[in-house]
Amino acid sequence: xxxxxxxxxxxxxxxxxxxxxxxxxxxxxxxxxxxxxxxxxxxxxxxxxxxxxxxxxxxxxxxxxxxxxxxxxxxxxxxxxxxxxxxxxxxxxxxxxxxxxxxxxxxxxxxxxxxxxxxxxxxxxxxxxxxxxxxxxxxxxxxxxxxxxxxxxxxxxxxxxxxxxxxxxxxxxxxxxxxxxxxxxxxxxxxxxxxxxxxxxxxxxxxxxxxxxxxxxxxxxxxxxxxxxxxxxxxxxxxxxxxxxxxxxxxxxxxxxxxxxxxxxxxxxxxxxxxxxxxxxxxxxxxxxxxxxxxxxxxxxxxxxxx
Amino acid sequence: xxxxxxxxxxxxxxxxxxxxxxxxxxxxxxxxxxxxxxxxxxxxxxxxxxxxxxxxxxxxxxxxxxxxxxxxxxxxxxxxxxxxxxxxxxxxxxxxxxxxxxxxxxxxxxxxxxxxxxxxxxxxxxxxxxxxxxxxxxxxxxxxxxxxxxxxxxxxxxxxxxxxxxxxxxxxxxxxxxxxxxxxxxxxxxxxxxxxxxxxxxxxxxxxxxxxxxxxxxxxxxxxxxxxxxxxxxxxxxxxxxxxxxxxxxxxxxxxxxxxxxxxxxxxxxxxxxxxxxxxxxxxxxxxxxxxxxxxxxxxxxxxxxxxxxxxxxxxxxxxxxxxxxxxxxxxxxxxxxxxxxxxxxxxxxxxxxxxxxxxxxxxxxxxxxxxxxxxxxxxxxxxxxxxxxxxxxxxxxxxxxxxxxxxxxxxxxxxxxxxxxxxxxxxxxxxxxxxxxxxxxxxxxxxxxxxxxxxxxxxxxxxxxxxxxxxxxxxxxxxxxxxxxxxxxxxxxxxxxxxxxxxxxxxxxxxxxxxxxxxxxxxx
Numbered sequence: 001x002x003x004x005x006x007x008x009x010x011x012x013x014x015x016x017x018x019x020x021x022x023x024x025x026x027x028x029x030x031x032x033x034x035x036x037x038x039x040x041x042x043x044x045x046x047x048x049x050x051x052x053x054x055x056x057x058x059x060x061x062x063x064x065x066x067x068x069x070x071x072x073x074x075x076x077x078x079x080x081x082x083x084x085x086x087x088x089x090x091x092x093x094x095x096x097x098x099x100x101x102x103x104x105x106x107x108x109x110x111x112x113x114x115x116x117x118x119x120x121x122x123x124x125x126x127x128x129x130x131x132x133x134x135x136x137x138x139x140x141x142x143x144x145x146x147x148x149x150x151x152x153x154x155x156x157x158x159x160x161x162x163x164x165x166x167x168x169x170x171x172x173x174x175x176x177x178x179x180x181x182x183x184x185x186x187x188x189x190x191x192x193x194x195x196x197x198x199x200x201x202x203x204x205x206x207x208x209x210x211x212x213x214x215x216x217x218x219x220x221x222x223x224x225x226x227x228x229x230x231x232x233x234x235x236x237x238x239x240x241x242x243x244x245x246x247x248x249x250x251x252x253x254x255x256x257x258x259x260x261x262x263x264x265x266x267x268x269x270x271x272x273x274x275x276x277x278x279x280x281x282x283x284x285x286x287x288x289x290x291x292x293x294x295x296x297x298x299x300x301x302x303x304x305x306x307x
Numbered sequence: 308x309x310x311x312x313x314x315x316x317x318x319x320x321x322x323x324x325x326x327x328x329x330x331x332x333x334x335x336x337x338x339x340x341x342x343x344x345x346x347x348x349x350x351x352x353x354x355x356x357x358x359x360x361x362x363x364x365x366x367x368x369x370x371x372x373x374x375x376x377x378x379x380x381x382x383x384x385x386x387x388x389x390x391x392x393x394x395x396x397x398x399x400x401x402x403x404x405x406x407x408x409x410x411x412x413x414x415x416x417x418x419x420x421x422x423x424x425x426x427x428x429x430x431x432x433x434x435x436x437x438x439x440x441x442x443x444x445x446x447x448x449x450x451x452x453x454x455x456x457x458x459x460x461x462x463x464x465x466x467x468x469x470x471x472x473x474x475x476x477x478x479x480x481x482x483x484x485x486x487x488x489x490x491x492x493x494x495x496x497x498x499x500x501x502x503x504x505x506x507x508x509x510x511x512x513x514x515x516x517x518x519x520x521x522x523x524x525x526x527x528x529x530x531x532x533x534x535x536x537x538x539x540x541x542x543x544x545x546x547x548x549x550x551x552x553x554x555x556x557x558x559x560x561x562x563x564x565x566x567x568x569x570x571x572x573x574x575x576x577x578x579x580x581x582x583x584x585x586x587x588x589x590x591x592x593x594x595x596x597x598x599x600x601x602x603x604x605x606x607x608x609x610x611x612x613x614x615x616x617x618x619x620x621x622x623x624x625x626x627x628x629x630x631x632x633x634x635x636x637x638x639x640x641x642x643x644x645x646x647x648x649x650x651x652x653x654x655x656x657x658x659x660x661x662x663x664x665x666x667x668x669x670x671x672x673x674x675x676x677x678x679x680x681x682x683x684x685x686x687x688x689x690x691x692x693x694x695x696x697x698x699x700x701x702x703x704x705x706x707x708x709x710x711x712x713x714x715x716x717x718x719x720x721x722x723x724x725x726x727x728x729x730x731x732x733x734x735x736x737x738x739x740x741x742x743x744x745x746x747x748x749x750x751x752x753x754x755x756x757x758x759x760x761x762x763x764x765x766x767x768x769x770x771x772x773x774x775x776x777x778x779x780x781x782x783x784x785x786x787x788x789x790x791x792x793x794x795x796x797x798x799x800x801x802x803x804x805x806x807x808x809x810x811x812x813x814x815x816x817x818x819x820x821x822x823x824x825x826x827x828x829x830x831x832x
Binding site for chain 1: 722
C-alpha cells in the first residue's frame with residue numbers, strides 16, 4: 001500500500017514539471033505585462049520594476065530561476081501585492097477555502113447520499129420524482145444566479161442570514177455560500193447513489209441476503225450501500241478538487257477571502273508568479289486528493305486491494 | 308506543525324478576537340479592490356490611497372473637501388526664486404509607537420522613493436525635486452544628492468529643479484509621506500507587515516485579511532486625535548459592486564465608493580439621497596492617433612470630435628448624468644478656468660453637417676467611408692459608450708470596428724501607439740491643471756495619440772516655471788485652446804464620483820477629488 005502510494009507520488013513530479021513549463025511560457029506569450037495599466041509608467045520606472053523582479057533577464061534564465069525556487073519550496077514574489085510572497089498569500093487564503101470547501105463537501109455527501117438512498121428504496125414514488133426534480137434544479141441553475149437570489153431572500157427580505165462576508169467566521173456566514181457551492185454536487189451525488197444503489201439492490205448478493213432472512217436495515221446499510229458507494233467515491237476526488245478550486249464565483253459574490261479568486265485576478269493582472277503559484281498549488285492538491293480517493297477505494301473494495 | 312498552526316489557526320482566531328473590538332464605533336467602507344500594499348511607495352490606486360492617507364500624514368494634509376491644509380508641517384516658507392521650500396514641523400508629532408517624527412524621516416522617505424531599488428511605481432510624481440529623476444534613473448548613485456535635506460530634527464528643506472507653483476499641493480500625495488526609519492532599519496522589508504508597521508496619521512492599521520478587509524484603528528498619539536470621532540475604519544475589498552450593494556442594504560457597509568450604474572434609478576427611488584453622483588476632476592476621453600493617416604489631418608479629427616453627441620452620453624447612455632466635456636481640463640481645479648471647444652454651442656444637427664463637410668474635404672464620403680478601429684478595455688460602460696459613439700459616427704460617414712481587450716492588453720498596446728481611436732481616462736493626482744495638460748505634451752508616455760505641437764509644449768513648459776498664478780493660468784489656457792482647436796484628443800465627459808453614503812454618516816462632503824479622510828467623518832448609532 002505504502003509502495004503504491006509512493007509510486008503514485010513519484011509519477012506526479014514529471015506532470016508538475018511539464019505543467020509549470022507550459023504555463024510559464026504560455027503566460028509570457030500573452031500580450032501586456034504586470035506593470036501595464038491605466039497609469040503608464042515612465043521607462044525608467046518600468047526598468048526599475050523589471051530589475052526588481054528579475055524580469056529584465058533573458059526568459060530562459062528567468063525560467064531556471066523560477067524552477068530553482070520552486071524546488072526549494074519558494075513560489076516567489078507576487079507582482080501585484082509586493083507585501084506578500086505567493087506562498088504567504090496562499091497561506092492566508094487557504095483556511096477560508098478549506099473551511100468553505102470542506103463544509104460544502106461534507107454537506108453534499110451527506111445530503112446527496114441520503115436523497116440517493118431514499119430514491120433507490122422508494123424508486124418511482126412521488127417523493128422520489130419530486131426530490132429528483134428539485135435536485136436537478138440545483139444542477140442546472142448556475143451559482144451566479146442562485147447566489148444573488150438567496151442573498152435577496154434570506155439576507156435582505158427575511159433578514160435571517162448575513163448577505164456576505166466572513167464576519168466572525170460563525171456558521172451563519174457559511175450557510176449561504178455553502179448552499180450555493182453544494183447544490184450541483186448534491187445533484188450529482190444523489191443521482192450516482194440512486195443509480196448504483198438500485199443496481200446493488202438488484203444484485204444476486206442482496207437476493208441471497210434477503211433469503212438468509214437478514215433485516216432490511218442490515219441489508220441496506222451493510223450489504224447494499226458499500227458496493228453502491230464505489231462510483232460515488234470515484235466522483236468525490238474530482239468533486240473535492242472542484243469544490244476547492246471552483247469556489248471562485250461563490251467567493252467573489254459573498255466576499256470571502258479564499259484563494260479561488262487569486263487565479264483569475266492573477267491571470268488578468270499578469271501576475272506571473274501568482275498564476276504559476278496557484279497552478280502548482282492546485283495541481284498538488286488535486287493529485288493528493290485523487291491519491292486519497294484511490295487509497296480509500298482500495299480500503300472499501302477488497303477486490304482492488306488483492307489485485 | 309508550528310508553521311501550520313501560525314498559518315491556519317492564527318488567522319482564524321484573530322478573526323474571532325477582532326470581532327469584539329470592531330463593535331466600537333466602526334466605519335465600514337466598501338473600498339473596491341484589494342490593496343496591493345500599505346507601503347506608500349508601492350501603491351497607486353484610489354482604493355489604496357484611501358487607506359494609506361488615513362494612516363500616514365505628509366507635510367500637508369487634506370480637509371474634508373480635498374483642500375490642502377497644514378499636516379505634519381505647521382508652516383513653510385518659499386525662497387524668492389521659488390526653488391527652496393523650508394518646512395517647520397509641528398511640535399509633538401510622533402509615530403504610533405511613540406517615537407518622534409523627525410525631518411530625517413521625511414528625508415528617508417524621499418530618498419527611498421527615488422532609490423531605484425525600491426522600484427516605486429509612482430516616483431515620477433516627485434520628479435519636481437532636484438536630482439530626483441536622475442537618482443531614480445540610476446544616473447546619480449548618491450541618494451544624498453537629492454534636494455531634500457533635514458536642517459535639524461524640526462526643519463526640512465526641499466529644493467526643486469524649477470519653480471513649481473503647485474508643489475505644496477503635491478505634498479498631500481502618498482508618495483511624499485514620511486517613512487519610519489527606525490522601523491525599516493530594524494525590520495527591513497518586513498516593516499510593512501501588520502505586526503511591525505507604525506504610522507503617523509490619524510489611524511493605524513491593525514488587521515489585514517487579504518481579499519476581505521483592512522482594519523485601521525484610531526491612533527491616539529496623533530496630534531489631532533481629540534477631534535477624530537470614529538474609532539475604527541474597516542475597508543472592505545469587494546470588486547462585485549452588485550453584491551456590495553446588497554450588503555450595503557443589509558447595513559453591513561456605511562459607505563460605498565462605487566455602485567452599479569444600472570441600479571442608479573432604483574437607488575434614487577428606494578434610497579433617496581444616498582447615492583451621490585458629483586462631477587469629479589477627472590476626464591473620460593478618446594485618444595486619437597495623430598501620427599497616422601488620415602488622423603494626422605486635424606480636419607478629420609475635428610469631424611470625429613464634432614460627430615460625438617456628448618450631451619446624451621451621461622444622461623442616457625450611462626444613466627448617471629455625467630456632464631459633457633468640452634474642455635481638456637475638468638472644471639474645479641485650483642486657480643484655473645478651462646478653455647472651451649469653440650464649436651461647443653452649435654446645435655448637434657449643425658455639428659453633424661459640418662463634420663460631413665470636413666470629412667468630404669478629406670476625401671471621405673458615404674461611398675468611401677472612413678474606416679477606423681475603436682479600442683476599449685472590456686467593461687460594460689466602455690462598451691455602451693463605444694457602441695453609442697460608433698452609431699453617432701455612422702451618419703457622418705465613418706465605419707467603426709469595435710475592438711475590446713482586457714485592461715492590461717489595452718494599455719500595453721495603446722501605450723506603444725497601436726491605435727486609431729482608443730478609450731482612456733485620467734484623474735487629478737494633485738490639484739493643478741498641469742495634471743491634464745501634461746498628457747498631451749510631446750514624448751510623455753501617457754500621450755497615447757502621440758500628439759505633438761511645439762507651441763503647445765513651449766506654453767506648458769513656460770507656464771510650469773512661471774510663479775505668478777494668473778499669468779501661469781493664462782499660458783496654460785492658451786495651450787489648452789491649441790489642443791482643443793486641433794482636436795488633439797476627444798474629451799467626452801467629466802467622470803463623476805459615485806458614492807453611496809448612509810444617512811448615519813455625517814461630515815461627508817462631496818468634492819471633485821473624491822477625497823474623504825475618515826478623520827472628518829462621524830457616525831451616528
